Structure formats: structure tokens, C-alpha cells
Amino acid sequence: MEAFLALAKALADETRVRALMALRQRELCLCQLIELLGLAPSTISKHMSLLKQAGLVVSRKQGRWVHYRLAPAFDATVRVAQEWTLEALARAPVVRQDAKRLRAILRLDPTELCRKQCV
Amino acid sequence: MEAFLALAKALADETRVRALMALRQRELCLCQLIELLGLAPSTISKHMSLLKQAGLVVSRKQGRWVHYRLAPAFDATVRVAQEWTLEALARAPVVRQDAKRLRAILRLDPTELCRKQCV
DNA sequence: CTAACATTTCGTTGTTTGGCGAAACAACAA
DNA sequence: TTGTTGTTTCGCCAAACAACGAAATGTTAG
Secondary structure (H helix, E strand, O other), rough: OOOHHHHHOOOOOHHHHHHHHOOOOOEHHHHHHHHHHHOHHHHHHHHHHHHHHHEEEEEEEEEEEEEEEEEOOHHHHHHHHHHHHHHHHHHHHHHHOOOOHHHHHHHOOOHHHHHHOOO | HHHHHHHHOOOOHHHHHHHHHOOOOOEEEEHHHHHHHHHOHHHHHHHHHHHHOOEEEEEEEEEOOOEEOOOOOOOHHHHHHHHHHHHHOOOHHHHHHHHHHHHHHHHOOOOOOOOOOOO
């Protein structure tokens, strides 16, 4: 029950599901998610931490950067939650818009991107 | 996105998913859910209203009583949400205990139940 | 009609949650 | 070392939410 509620709560916030959808194709580092979602670093960090605790994403530290990607779901409940979300939101306007903006963000140099955010 | 978030939020509360699980086999009237879940009538009513708005349950008015049952899910997103929940929580201790208590509630003599039992 | 009763709505209260900024932390660079 | 930088933690505030009781609603019984 606890694990299920953690999943449902993780999916009950628009910012978090937008982040989740952005990870569909590739892993992203926190600064890229910050740029995409337009919220404070501490806020995004907290959201990603919640998604991680629920088992929906995993993180990988590479130097100073933390990369997030969809969790390989060994657990059936997590896998169904992921599939449910991906399927339900694939055509949502916000998600499509994010996908477009993400392509632009990925064209930028990650280092420059982070520097830009520090201003 | 709105409909998805309504579903996720509806499933992000233990009382509501317990109610949902109790409706697996048969429809129940509000007073039976009140008895099962042990909360105030107004609280349960509000929870059921939320589940209904999300599309997870439907209600049927019969006399003074309102019966709730799982919604026949024509919408794929709703159906997957229902299946995800039913599958994930089928073996949860609280849910099993509720199922047991529910059998007792359904066995109670209507007269003794005064305000709680439905015909 | 009036009374009784199941349910809903409304207003209040205490808790949870999402947001931010400042400071702490961690990893690299000079 | 010292400074820079990406991320996280902490403390705070405002909004959202779950719970209750009282009052309103709607329905059947007398």
C-alpha cells in the first residue's frame, strides 16, 4: 500500500509527470530539466527525488552532473505506472510542447546551459 | 493532462483506494462504506465524489440510498488506472482485512444496523 | 402535512505539499 | 590549498487537502 501510494502521489503533480515524460527517449541531467520546466533548482531536485523514491526514475552521477532516466521496472506495479503515464500523456499538448522545447535545449552546450542558469 | 491528474490524485489517498478496492466484487451504498472505513459520513461522501469525478466509479440512486460501483471504463486511461490499482493492491494487508470486515458488514441484520444497512 | 433518515454542502481546523532562496555539500579546476 | 559549479538540504510561506460537525437537501414513512 505504501509503495502504491508513493507512486500515485508521485504522479499526482503536473511538474513531475512532465519531467517523467521528458525522460521517455533519453536521460537528462538536472540542469536540463530545470531549463525545460522553468522552476528553481531546489524545486526540481525535490521533484526528482520524489520520483526516484517512488521507483519511477533512477539517477546516475557523472562528475558534477546528475543524470536521470526512467527506471528499468523490474517491479510490475512500477512498470504499469510508467506505461499508464506514457500512454495517457503522449498526446497531451503540454507534453508535446515540452518535447519540442527539449529538442532545442539539447542542441545547447550543457556547460553553457548551466552557466546561463547561474546568472 | 487534467483528466490524468484527476485520476492520479484520486488514487493518492489510502481511504479512497480502500473504497475502490471494496467495490471490486459488488456495488456498495455509502452507509456500508462509512461502516467499513470508519470515517464521518461527510468525509466518505466527499471521497466518493472525488472518485466519481475522476471517472473511477459511478453512482446509482435508489430511494434514500446511493450505491457506488466501479465505473465501466470505456476510456482506456481510466481502465488502466483501475486495473493497475486492483492488481497492485489485491494482496495488501489493509485491503484483505477490509474484504473480511466487509463480509461481516454485509451479513448484519438490517434492523440492527438501523441507519447503516441497505436492503 | 410532519417526522425520520441517507446523503451532500458548507465552514473551520490541522496537516501536507509545492514553491522559493540561502546555505551546505560534492566534484572539479586553478 | 582556494575558488567555481552543479546539486541537495533546510527553513519558511502560501496553497491544497483531509477531517469533522452543523446545517441543508432530498426521499420515504406515518
